[in-house]
Amino acid sequence: MTAAVDPNLVKALLTESSTLRLRPRYEGSNICSWIGFKHVNYMVEEAVLVHFKQAGLPARALYEEHGLGLDFVGMDTRILHAFHIDDEAEAEVEPVSKGGEDALTFKVTIRVDRDGHTLKAVTSKVRLALRVDTYLEPAAEVPAELAPYAVQRLGADLPEVADPAPESSARAAEVLAAGGDEAAVLAALTEGRNAYAWKWNITYPYCHFTERLQLSGYLRLMEEAKDRFVLDRGISIKTLLDERKWIPVVPHSAVRIVDEALMEEDLYTVYTVEEVFKDLTYTSRMDNYVIRDGRFHLVQSGRIVHGYAVIENRRDWSLIPFDQRVIDAFNGKPQA
Incomplete structure (x- = not known):
């Protein structure tokens, strides 16, 4: 029998915003001290993963306890100001919708301080899916609270x-x-x-x-x-x-x-x-x-x-x- 999921956790995930402090990884500084676009997207990814964790639904528990892989399936990112190594930024994650076609879609805004001013440095729209895992074990019964967001195959729930x-x-x-x-x-x-x-x-x-x-x-x-x-x-x-x-x-x-x-x-x-x-x-x-x-x-x-x-x-x-x-x-x- 599958473990139940507190519906309040799903509600928090899909209705409440979260913030965290983060900084780009050293690997992304390839030329001078600037950070490449890939690692800016990694910051976006980290912000969303922390949002799930703060809501009480971290990626590890989703996979180990419920057999659901937390997969990023779309990321659309605009970089407005460059990041440098040792920059510390604040990321805000906002749910786009409570459900329907935009379920598990989030807007991420990353701000950074420059010369006494706080600048909007990155905006991104991110979509995720809960992929039912069948590789190591038979598919687990998906908790009812998460079932609307579970997919058998990535991309199958989106327009072709x-x-x-x-x-x-x-x-x-x-x-x-x-x-x-x-x-x-x-x-x-x-x-x-x-x-x-x-x-x-x-x-x-x-x-x-x-x-x-x-x-x-x-x-x-x-x-x-x-x-x-x-x-x-x-x-x-x-x-x-x-x-x-x-x-x-x-x-x-x-x-x-x-x-x-x-x-x-x-x-x-x-x-x-x-x-x-x-x-x-x-x-x-x-x-x-x-x-x-x-x-x-x-x-x-x-x-x-x-x-x-x-x-x-x-x-x-x-x-x-x-x-x-x-x-x-x-x-x-x-x-x-």
């Missing part, structure tokens, strides 16, 4: 996301079925797109709850996709650092899990430039596929906006417009 390039995916599947090598499959997968793609076998450190790729793993892949893409286009991160002291900056990122991807499955990542806005930012889409029943099956989709900043000194940077060389690289034109 269409493959953004079904013709390329179908062609890649044909090449794979015909015995084409990896390069030929990737070429077919990016055909007709201003894109870069690679194949990767999902490794254990990117997974959680024993078997599936977690949302933070997709954030790591999104960061790697940018690095691989600009290297392929002749304007690698280090090239622009060495030549111009330019660094990429991210004002907006969004990741959504469409379906589950499992440990040791082959994952095909496609990073596509969608728009170059004037000479200030460009938007890219990252889509991830696994092979199911001989088809490329979409498991994740998301977008990221990049700009560039020039490093002025160890403390300061400022946004800078793209020049023609960089714009051409984004648009796929050959480098001179």
